[in-house]
Amino acid sequence: AQRVTQAQTEISVVEKEDVTLDCVYETRDTTYYLFWYKQPPSGELVFLIRRNSFDEQNEISGRYSWNFQKSTSSFNFTITASQVVDSAVYFCALYAGGYQKVTFGTGTKLQVIP
Amino acid sequence: SQTIHQWPATLVQPVGSPLSLECTVEGTSNPNLYWYRQAAGRGLQLLFYSVGIGQISSEVPQNLSASRPQDRQFILSSKKLLLSDSGFYLCAWNEGEEYGYTFGSGTRLTVV
Numbered sequence A: 001a002q003r004v005t006q007a008q009t010e011i012s013v014v015e016k017e018d019v020t021l022d023c024v025y026e027t028r029d030t031t032y033y034l035f036w037y038k039q040p041p042s043g044e045l046v047f048l049i050r051r052n053s054f055d056e057q058n059e060i061s062g063r064y065s066w067n068f069q070k071s072t073s074s075f076n077f078t079i080t081a082s083q084v085v086d087s088a089v090y091f092c093a094l095y096a097g098g099y100q101k102v103t104f105g106t107g108t109k110l111q112v113i114p
Numbered sequence B: 001s002q003t004i005h006q007w008p009a010t011l012v013q014p015v016g017s018p019l020s021l022e023c024t025v026e027g028t029s030n031p032n033l034y035w036y037r038q039a040a041g042r043g044l045q046l047l048f049y050s051v052g053i054g055q056i057s058s059e060v061p062q063n064l065s066a067s068r069p070q071d072r073q074f075i076l077s078s079k080k081l082l083l084s085d086s087g088f089y090l091c092a093w094n095e096g097e098e099y100g101y102t103f104g105s106g107t108r109l110t111v112v
Helices: none
Strands: A003-005 A009-013 A019-021 A025-028 A033-039 A046-052 A059-060 A064-070 A072-081 A088-095 A108-113 B003-007 B010-013 B017-025 B032-038 B046-054 B057-058 B065-070 B071-079 B087-094 B108-112
Touching: A003 A088, A009 A019, A019 A108, A025 A072, A025 B087, A033 A072, A046 A059, A064 B057, A072 A088, A072 B046, A088 B057, B017 B032, B017 B108, B032 B071, B046 B065, B046 B071, B065 B087, B071 B087
Parallel strands: A009 A108, B010 B108
Antiparallel strands: A003 A025, A019 A072, A033 A046, A033 A088, A059 A064, A064 A072, A088 A108, B003 B017, B017 B071, B032 B046, B032 B087, B046 B057, B065 B071, B087 B108
């Protein structure tokens, strides 16, 4: 079985603050893929990043960065210098192969206050 | 490039009425297609997926059905809507689960 836990239900930060969204996953498979999606108020889910289990390098894309740590089964997402446009629900997801489907976390609602 | 279209964007339907939501993908062949529902609590629930024409797998037994009459067309239907069918419906596609999903813009369905 696979599971994704996003313990933070809602986070509020003031604009320009840094914020980290936590994601903890569970799987018995050694090959798996992790994803982050952003859902702005308009509703459409936007793909942000994909990471496979053999690549533990952290990734940075502009103000976004991702910290993948297999030792703690975490794939955390940090937004640096947050902006109001970052306000959205963010989903972490896991795919561990075989006949399983992608498992989504319950999402973290981020509100960036101007 | 690949694009996914989903319509309508919003829909208000009375209880007991039929439903048809359509999703089409352009720029790719033989995609995997998915229908997800998101209830008010934000969680994403996989309803149906299809790996080819006429091949539909249902994840959750319910009042809905899906069909794939053409390679890049995926339809979500109901003969009689229930109040509990209200929610945000998202179509998605990929070329394999390991690539993640590309989602459509969604349909917000309110059953009254």
